[in-house]
Amino acid sequence: xxxxxxxxxxxxxxxxxxxxxxxxxxxxxxxxxxxxxxxxxxxxxxxxxxxxxxxxxxxxxxxxxxxxxxxxxxxxxxxxxxxxxxxxxxxxxxxxxxxxxxxxxxxxxxxxxxxxxxxxxxxxxxxxxxxxxxxxxxxxxxxxxxxxxxxxxxxxxxxxxxxxxxxxxxxxxxxxxxxxxxxxxxxxxxxxxxxxxxxxxxxxxxxxxxxxxxxxxxxxxxxxxxxxxxxxxxxxxxxxxxxxxxxxxxxxxxxxxxxxxxxxxxxxxxxxxxxxxxxxxxxxxxxxxxx
Numbered sequence: 001x002x003x004x005x006x007x008x009x010x011x012x013x014x015x016x017x018x019x020x021x022x023x024x025x026x027x028x029x030x031x032x033x034x035x036x037x038x039x040x041x042x043x044x045x046x047x048x049x050x051x052x053x054x055x056x057x058x059x060x061x062x063x064x065x066x067x068x069x070x071x072x073x074x075x076x077x078x079x080x081x082x083x084x085x086x087x088x089x090x091x092x093x094x095x096x097x098x099x100x101x102x103x104x105x106x107x108x109x110x111x112x113x114x115x116x117x118x119x120x121x122x123x124x125x126x127x128x129x130x131x132x133x134x135x136x137x138x139x140x141x142x143x144x145x146x147x148x149x150x151x152x153x154x155x156x157x158x159x160x161x162x163x164x165x166x167x168x169x170x171x172x173x174x175x176x177x178x179x180x181x182x183x184x185x186x187x188x189x190x191x192x193x194x195x196x197x198x199x200x201x202x203x204x205x206x207x208x209x210x211x212x213x214x215x216x217x218x219x220x221x222x223x224x225x226x227x228x229x230x231x232x233x234x235x236x237x238x239x240x241x242x243x244x245x246x247x248x249x250x251x252x253x254x255x256x257x258x259x260x261x262x263x264x265x266x267x268x269x270x271x272x273x274x275x276x277x278x279x280x281x282x283x284x285x286x287x288x289x290x291x
Contacts, residue, residue, distance in 0.1 A: 006102040010040040011095050012060060017042075018092055027102065029076030040100075043073045045080065059098070063089045067098075070105070082106045123148065129233065134166070135221065136228040138189045141165060143228075152212070152234045154204030173201035173209060184214070188228045194218045196230070199239070211239045264289075 006024035010017050017038050025032045028043060044052045048071065059067050069085045082105045090099040123146070126132055132149030136142070143166050147157035153169050166185055172178035177200055188194045196216040204210050216230030256263050262278030264271055274289040282289070 006104075008040070008100040008102070009090065009092050009097050010100060011092075012056070012063065012089075012098050013096055015039040015041055015056075018095065018097060024102065027075075027081075027104065028073070045072065045074045048072065059087070063096075073102070082109045127151075130235075131231055131233040134230050134232060136166065136188055136216070136230070137163070138194075138218075138226060138228055141185070141189050145169065149232050152232065153202070153210070154206050154208065170200070171203040171205075173203055177201050188216060192218060194228050199235070209236070210234060211236045 001021050003021055004023055006027040007021045008017055008024050009019040017036055017040055020030075020032060020035050022032075025035055028035070030038075041049050041052055051071070055067070055069060059065075067085070067087045069087075071083060071085065072080045073083045073085075074080055084103040084105050085100060086103070087098045087100040090097050126146065126148045130148075130152060132146045132152055134143055134145040134149055140163070142163040144161050144163055145166075149169065150157040153171075155169065167181065170181055172181050180198075181200060184196055184198065188196065194216060195218070196214060198214050200212050200214055202210050202212055211234075213233040213235045214230065215233075216228050219227055219229045221227045221229075256273075256275050259275060260277060262281045263273075263275045264278045265273040270291060271289045274284075274286055276286055279286040279289055
């Protein structure tokens with residue numbers, strides 16, 4: 001009677017509700033007298049009663065076992081709550097009865113759903129940005145990596161996230177990068193204030209040349225344990241674009257430098273650039289004209 005959680009007793013043969021504590025009446029929205037006139041299946045929506053029947057048959061075959069079930073239950077007003085049910089056999093005035101304890105898990109399930117949705121959105125954002133997250137345990141040197149890290153490096157994500165060394169994933173593109181990578185990983189495991197922000201040329205599993213941006217910093221996980229938290233981003237296209245832009249700029253500068261015409265670039269009437277022909281034309285040195 002005094003237990004704050006809902007408790008019911010029902011007859012396993014007839015399914016009639018034999019007893020209910022005040023918390024059960026409050027939780028399910030019934031007056032006690034009304035609830036004791038119902039069968040236990042009144043708490044299940046019509047579409048779920050076949051599942052209930054199957055579960056009852058399993059209980060009747062092994063009544064001595066404790067039964068644990070996660071299922072939606074229907075309240076008197078028709079609303080539904082996600083419940084965890086625990087029941088065991090009880091001798092109730094000589095009847096073959098079950099003691100049923102209900103725990104409302106609706107808020108927990110909703111919080112878990114929102115968390116899963118938020119994580120899914122993060123994964124989508126990471127996929128669009130071609131970036132993956134990882135964490136490293138400095139004590140063991142082992143890390144865990146998001147699925148996106150595996151995909152970026154041309155590997156198939158494992159069915160379950162597991163701890164393993166980072167160098168099992170990273171394939172350096174050359175001996176210099178291999179030595180740099182080894183030193184970086186050693187520093188991440190030994191430095192109490194690790195801080196990494198570096199570009200690394202690596203090879204994907206299919207042999208493609210990649211440029212990855214590796215970032216990491218010492219921190220704590222959600223349990224307060226020391227971890228190195230980081231990201232890995234595929235910046236191959238970005239770096240290729242930057243390299244092509246630098247090459248085009250160099251070509252443009254060289255073209256302007258050798259032109260047999262004077263070229264001057266001005267900003268607010270001040271000289272930003274003058275090639276050799278322009279400087280000679282006006283009787284100045286190239287550097288003298290600047291500004």
